[in-house]
Amino acid sequence: MSATSHAPGKYFVPEPSKWPLVGSFALLLLAFGAVGTMNKLAWGWWTLAAGSAVLLYMLFGWFGQVIKESESKLYGKNVDISFRWSMSWFIFSEVMFFAAFFGALGFARLHSVPDLASIDSKTLWPNFAGSWPTTGPYIDSPFTPMGAWGIPALNTALLLLSGVWLTLSHHAVIAGHRSKAIGWLALTIVFGVVFLGFQVYEYIHAYSALNLKLTSGIFGSTFFMLTGFHGFHVTVGAIMLFVVLIRLMRGHFTPQNHFAFEAAAWYWHFVDVVWLGLFVIVYML
Amino acid sequence: MASVPHDHSHDHAHDHDHHPLKWTRFFTTTNHKDIGTMYMWFSFAMFLSGGVMALGIRAELFQPGLQVVRPELFNQLTTLHGIVMIFGAIMPAFVGFANWMLPLQLGAPDMAFARMNNWSFWLLPPAAILLIGSFFVPGGAAAGGWTLYPPLSVQAGMGMDMMIFAVHIMGASSIMGSINIITTILNLRAPGMTMMKLPMFAWTWLITAFLLIATMPVLAGAVTMLLTDRHFGTTFFNAAGGGDPVMFQHIFWFFGHPEVYIIALPAFGVVSQIIPTFSRKPLFGYASMVYATASIAILSFIVWAHHMYTTGLPAAGQLYFMYATMLIAVPTAAKIFNWLATMWRGSITLETPMLFCLGFLFLFTMGGFTGLVLSLTPVDIQLHDTYYVVAHFHYVMVAGALFSAFAAVYYWGPKWTGWMYEEKLGKIHFWWSLIAFNITFFPQHFLGLAGMPRRIPDYNMQFENWNAVSSVGAFLFGFAQIFFIVIVIRMIKGKSGIRAAAKPWDGAEGLEWTVPSPAPYHTFETPPVVK
Numbered sequence: 001m002s003a004t005s006h007a008p009g010k011y012f013v014p015e016p017s018k019w020p021l022v023g024s025f026a027l028l029l030l031a032f033g034a035v036g037t038m039n040k041l042a043w044g045w046w047t048l049a050a051g052s053a054v055l056l057y058m059l060f061g062w063f064g065q066v067i068k069e070s071e072s073k074l075y076g077k078n079v080d081i082s083f084r085w086s087m088s089w090f091i092f093s094e095v096m097f098f099a100a101f102f103g104a105l106g107f108a109r110l111h112s113v114p115d116l117a118s119i120d121s122k123t124l125w126p127n128f129a130g131s132w133p134t135t136g137p138y139i140d141s142p143f144t145p146m147g148a149w150g151i152p153a154l155n156t157a158l159l160l161l162s163g164v165w166l167t168l169s170h171h172a173v174i175a176g177h178r179s180k181a182i183g184w185l186a187l188t189i190v191f192g193v194v195f196l197g198f199q200v201y202e203y204i205h206a207y208s209a210l211n212l213k214l215t216s217g218i219f220g221s222t223f224f225m226l227t228g229f230h231g232f233h234v235t236v237g238a239i240m241l242f243v244v245l246i247r248l249m250r251g252h253f254t255p256q257n258h259f260a261f262e263a264a265a266w267y268w269h270f271v272d273v274v275w276l277g278l279f280v281i282v283y284m285l
Numbered sequence: 286m287a288s289v290p291h292d293h294s295h296d297h298a299h300d301h302d303h304h305p306l307k308w309t310r311f312f313t314t315t316n317h318k319d320i321g322t323m324y325m326w327f328s329f330a331m332f333l334s335g336g337v338m339a340l341g342i343r344a345e346l347f348q349p350g351l352q353v354v355r356p357e358l359f360n361q362l363t364t365l366h367g368i369v370m371i372f373g374a375i376m377p378a379f380v381g382f383a384n385w386m387l388p389l390q391l392g393a394p395d396m397a398f399a400r401m402n403n404w405s406f407w408l409l410p411p412a413a414i415l416l417i418g419s420f421f422v423p424g425g426a427a428a429g430g431w432t433l434y435p436p437l438s439v440q441a442g443m444g445m446d447m448m449i450f451a452v453h454i455m456g457a458s459s460i461m462g463s464i465n466i467i468t469t470i471l472n473l474r475a476p477g478m479t480m481m482k483l484p485m486f487a488w489t490w491l492i493t494a495f496l497l498i499a500t501m502p503v504l505a506g507a508v509t510m511l512l513t514d515r516h517f518g519t520t521f522f523n524a525a526g527g528g529d530p531v532m533f534q535h536i537f538w539f540f541g542h543p544e545v546y547i548i549a550l551p552a553f554g555v556v557s558q559i560i561p562t563f564s565r566k567p568l569f570g571y572a573s574m575v576y577a578t579a580s581i582a583i584l585s586f587i588v589w590a591h592h593m594y595t596t597g598l599p600a601a602g603q604l605y606f607m608y609a610t611m612l613i614a615v616p617t618a619a620k621i622f623n624w625l626a627t628m629w630r631g632s633i634t635l636e637t638p639m640l641f642c643l644g645f646l647f648l649f650t651m652g653g654f655t656g657l658v659l660s661l662t663p664v665d666i667q668l669h670d671t672y673y674v675v676a677h678f679h680y681v682m683v684a685g686a687l688f689s690a691f692a693a694v695y696y697w698g699p700k701w702t703g704w705m706y707e708e709k710l711g712k713i714h715f716w717w718s719l720i721a722f723n724i725t726f727f728p729q730h731f732l733g734l735a736g737m738p739r740r741i742p743d744y745n746m747q748f749e750n751w752n753a754v755s756s757v758g759a760f761l762f763g764f765a766q767i768f769f770i771v772i773v774i775r776m777i778k779g780k781s782g783i784r785a786a787a788k789p790w791d792g793a794e795g796l797e798w799t800v801p802s803p804a805p806y807h808t809f810e811t812p813p814v815v816k
């Protein structure tokens with residue numbers, strides 16, 4: 001009945017699928033698991049682990065099916081345009097997610113911290129200077145801020161270069177040079193993983209040597225939440241690129257038709273741009 | 286008469302349609318009609334749940350003193366009533382209409398991402414389980430108001446965590462649904478249907494989906510910060526660590542104000558479909574409707590702090606937000622004018638959908654005017670957090686969004702079910718709802734002007750009379766909605782005995798009326814050509 005039986009038409013309507021339901025069950029478990037874990041209930045971790053397992057099962061199954069459909073040439077030109085629209089809007093939604101945290105950082109630096117040091121707050125916090133970075137007026141746990149020109153600058157170079165390697169790989173795909181494309185893409189992923197390694201090192205350094213923690217007032221809050229969510233997105237992007245790498249090695253992509261590659265590349269450039277924002281606003285300023 | 290009694294040519298259309306009748310198909314379906322139907326039933330279930338909470342509130346407020354619920358439970362009821370009605374009832378209702386009608390209106394075989402579409406729906410039940418379940422955990426449900434302001438929301442028990450994750454899940458559902466809707470409208474239109482030929486319902490949903498994608502992630506960020514403040518020692522909303530509880534309000538309302546239009550715009554779309562049909566005239570000022578919708582959406586991003594006049598904004602900020610807010614009245618008034626001009630010299634008949642649209646027009650305009658009153662900073666400082674505000678946004682949310690949702694059910698219901706509803710019962714439902722609604726919420730204006738604060742279980746004796754009236758109205762309104770579900774079930778069962786024609790309304794325009802009623806399981810597998 002649905003369009004899968006006569007392909008590739010203008011439209012594609014998939015057959016009924018269990019994956020949405022499996023995914024919803026996963027999120028139900030994950031939500032209850034997180035609630036349980038955060039409230040230190042005995043079943044929390046187990047539910048969280050079960051939810052993660054179901055989610056992984058769903059991701060493998062669902063994306064596996066999409067790849068299978070794509071390889072069966074069920075996606076025509078029109079579907080390709082739909083994919084392009086949807087990936088663009090998804091990345092826009094991610095931009096707005098980061099905007100909330102950048103907004104929090106901006107609000108704290110430009111408004112709440114200066115306000116807490118203003119004449120209006122002198123009776124409450126007589127000794128608070130309001131300089132940045134700060135733990136805020138009441139948390140007494142001095143830290144050293146993360147300098148911009150050590151690892152963060154190196155990381156900036158790593159991510160920017162990885163974007164270059166990715167573009168070279170894309171050009172190789174378009175030119176039909178598969179082995180070249182594989183090489184550049186692998187290098188992109190290596191740079192991404194090294195970036196993540198440096199981030200982990202930096203976090204350990206922050207906690208052990210700088211006394212800079214998530215609990216270090218508003219600076220620690222914004223620093224770790226912004227870099228943490230960025231690191232998570234780099235991880236997701238690297239996984240996307242890794243899947244694309246495997247598909248590239250299996251010969252899934254043609255010079256004309258390789259939207260999965262492009263979608264992952266768009267995502268990678270997006271995390272790249274977010275990092276530039278982080279480097280300037282969180283580390284440099 | 287608008288309804289054509291019997292249309293033999295379509296009697297057996299569904300027999301040839303290979304409709305998979307097994308109910309278990311709903312779990313795995315990729316059919317926009319199935320998914321639209323599920324959205325609507327879910328929405329109605331949540332509407333009843335939220336309604337029961339509202340009646341709990343009104344029962345307590347029937348008299349001064351504490352009679353029915355404890356204050357703690359009262360606060361939980363007000364909080365969950367808000368969240369459940371907004372995220373559980375109204376938004377899914379309009380997403381349900383979008384699922385059912387957009388592919389039919391655009392001439393598409395289904396939504397652009399039919400499988401993800403089903404996930405958008407099936408994320409809602411887990412969120413509902415988290416929300417309703419939170420009443421039964423230690424400490425009870427979230428009780429700080431639906432806006433989840435810290436510090437109350439940081440100090441609350443685990444019910445708040447369940448609320449936070451429910452918001453995350455509903456946000457994911459909304460974002461996926463919106464990406465689907467935008468892609469469908471931009472890419473699956475039938476050949477010849479240019480953007481300026483789109484039905485208004487599609488236009489309003491296009492813009493609504495944009496608002497959702499832009500603001501839901503911001504809400505997700507806000508509640509994530511709440512979560513880390515609660516459990517991981519961050520101090521976003523804690524002045525001791527250099528943060529600020531008011532920061533939450535800014536981030537929340539950056540989502541929250543566009544959210545108002547996320548609810549209102551699809552309602553405008555429905556009304557823009559129905560008024561021309563029953564006036565038997567094309568929509569007056571189509572292009573200006575599109576521009577007005579877009580203007581409202583853009584303005585909605587730059588007015589958020591009018592919810593915060595009493596939090597200590599600088600005077601310059603209050604002035605800016607006051608004038609920016611008043612500006613929204615301009616495109617909204619353009620819409621109201623266009624609807625009136627559409628009816629001007631039309632040959633109007635008053636079937637139930639049209640009645641609900643007229644009710645919408647009167648009452649939404651009133652809600653808009655009280656909104657204009659509240660946009661004035663000096664006035665709002667008096668009225669903030671009083672029942673005047675409660676009355677205002679219920680005129681917008683109930684008489685605005687809910688009435689147009691009812692209108693949509695009566696208008697498109699024959700297309701969904703293949704049967705006409707019973708006109709007399711529909712009219713009773715309308716008048717019953719209209720009168721009960723006004724008995725409930727009109728007196729709340731007086732209460733608010735007299736100074737009665739919102740979100741309190743007990744109140745001064747001086748407010749007794751109007752509260753009693755309001756509570757009576759609320760129960761009347763609640764029973765009217767039980768009556769509504771009876772009407773809908775009778776329509777599904779064909780109790781009117783009148784089969785719906787492909788185009789049951791003689792003034793209706795659009796591709797959705799070119800397919801038989803009930804719409805076959807699969808429609809427009811080859812796209813129609815629009816001239």
